[in-house]
Amino acid sequence: MTTVTSNDVRVLARSRDVDPVLALVGGEIVVVPRAELGEGGRVLCTQETLVRELGGEVDDIEAQLFAGRLTSLIGE
Numbered sequence: 001m002t003t004v005t006s007n008d009v010r011v012l013a014r015s016r017d018v019d020p021v022l023a024l025v026g027g028e029i030v031v032v033p034r035a036e037l038g039e040g041g042r043v044l045c046t047q048e049t050l051v052r053e054l055g056g057e058v059d060d061i062e063a064q065l066f067a068g069r070l071t072s073l074i075g076e
Contacts, residue, residue, distance in 0.1 A: 004029055004070040006063035012047055013058045020047045044070045
């Protein structure tokens with residue numbers, strides 16, 4: 001099973017890309033600009049959503065909990 005890590009969440013939070021998203025692409029978790037997300041890629045979370053829910057600074061516990069929530073979405 002593919003797992004989102006707290007590091008994945010932090011990478012999304014810190015990304016300087018235009019409209020970055022955390023996505024599942026070919027079984028891999030990646031952070032890419034939404035415009036570059038290829039066919040078959042699945043958006044798990046946008047940076048905008050992450051910032052709205054957790055704020056601009058994401059601590060380790062928040063990142064772990066959020067990663068767990070995103071991992072549960074993969075199985076749905």
